[in-house]
Amino acid sequence: xxxWRVTFMPVAETSLAWCAVMASRSCASGKMAIGxxxxxxxxxxxxxxxxxxxxxxxQSKTHYGELSSREERWMENFVMHDILSRNSKxxxxxxxxxxxxxxxxxxFCYRFKRTKEQALAIERRCGFNPGxxxxxxxxxVQVAAYKRNEETIKQAARECRLEExxxxxxxxxxxxxxxxxxxxxxxxxxxxxxxxxMYALLGRRHSFGFSRQPxxxxxxxxxxxxxxxxxxxxxxxxxxxxxxxxGETLRDLLIWTNELNGWPSLALATWKTGAELQQYLNSYxxxxxxxxxxxxxxxxxxGHHLACPATEGEKIKCVECRRCYGE
Ligand code: SF4
Numbered sequence: 001x002x003x004w005r006v007t008f009m010p011v012a013e014t015s016l017a018w019c020a021v022m023a024s025r026s027c028a029s030g031k032m033a034i035g036x037x038x039x040x041x042x043x044x045x046x047x048x049x050x051x052x053x054x055x056x057x058x059q060s061k062t063h064y065g066e067l068s069s070r071e072e073r074w075m076e077n078f079v080m081h082d083i084l085s086r087n088s089k090x091x092x093x094x095x096x097x098x099x100x101x102x103x104x105x106x107x108f109c110y111r112f113k114r115t116k117e118q119a120l121a122i123e124r125r126c127g128f129n130p131g132x133x134x135x136x137x138x139x140x141v142q143v144a145a146y147k148r149n150e151e152t153i154k155q156a157a158r159e160c161r162l163e164e165x166x167x168x169x170x171x172x173x174x175x176x177x178x179x180x181x182x183x184x185x186x187x188x189x190x191x192x193x194x195x196x197x198m199y200a201l202l203g204r205r206h207s208f209g210f211s212r213q214p215x216x217x218x219x220x221x222x223x224x225x226x227x228x229x230x231x232x233x234x235x236x237x238x239x240x241x242x243x244x245x246x247g248e249t250l251r252d253l254l255i256w257t258n259e260l261n262g263w264p265s266l267a268l269a270t271w272k273t274g275a276e277l278q279q280y281l282n283s284y285x286x287x288x289x290x291x292x293x294x295x296x297x298x299x300x301x302x303g304h305h306l307a308c309p310a311t312e313g314e315k316i317k318c319v320e321c322r323r324c325y326g327e
Pocket of ligand 1: 289307310311317318319321324
């Protein structure tokens with residue numbers, strides 16, 4: 001239908017103009033019968049063109065109407081939820097749901113609820129008891145909030161409203177002592193990387209976080225570069241590793257944290273302590289921080305000088321420690 005109209009309309013318009021010229025010439029030269037013939041043809045072409053124009057207008061109205069009602073529905077349903085969380089240790093953070101677990105994560109991650117019996121079963125499998133884990137971070141209401149945060153970020157990206165979300169975060173962090181932490185739970189995904197880059201571009205504050213995914217750190221680095229964000233405002237993202245991290249992932253994390261941060265940075269989660277840990281660390285070159293595996297019921301005190309003091313049992317906030325800020 002559309003291609004037919006594309007072909008026919010110019011012909012009809014040309015014929016209409018030609019009929020008008022011929023009718024006026026014929027009438028002017030006294031050839032009234034021919035003049036009436038061209039007048040008739042003129043009206044027929046006018047009627048056809050008018051009808052075509054009406055159909056086109058109607059179709060465009062319907063099309064526009066569908067789009068705008070869909071957009072209205074999006075606007076009605078999409079609430080730009082507040083995605084900023086706060087806790088006494090980390091300060092403000094953006095927590096999401098999806099992550100990129102290593103083979104060991106399901107056994108030890110502090111985000112998963114674990115009973116004493118499950119902890120004992122893990123001990124039988126892995127030789128280490130991580131303790132029961134029942135803290136607020138594992139509660140269903142919190143898990144629902146991580147999912148909602150993630151969906152808010154993805155929906156904002158779909159609607160080209162990430163900038164709005166970034167501005168809101170910039171305003172919320174204005175005047176705060178601490179740096180914003182990304183992925184207090186969860187890991188980077190493309191839309192979150194875009195939000196982080198916008199936050200860096202629009203704000204004046206530094207931010208930091210952790211990721212297991214070199215490809216996401218690479219994507220974030222390239223975004224920051226493309227958006228010409230001043231390097232001093234780039235976020236500091238540390239590559240998370242544990243004993244099960246594959247060699248290739250480890251290599252790429254070193255490469256891309258180096259590109260992003262200016263030096264290769266890794267965070268090691270471990271249950272090793274003392275001399276055993278020291279010996280194990282010989283296989284790494286760029287550990288910036290060590291997290292003794294911890295849960296709501298148990299903290300692994302590694303005794304290492306690079307260990308996070310909070311997971312070693314010290315009552316300290318990130319803003320007081322600042323090791324992971326990349327300063
Ligand atoms: S090492 Fe310091 S900055 Fe990093 S998580 Fe622990 S307390 Fe926070």
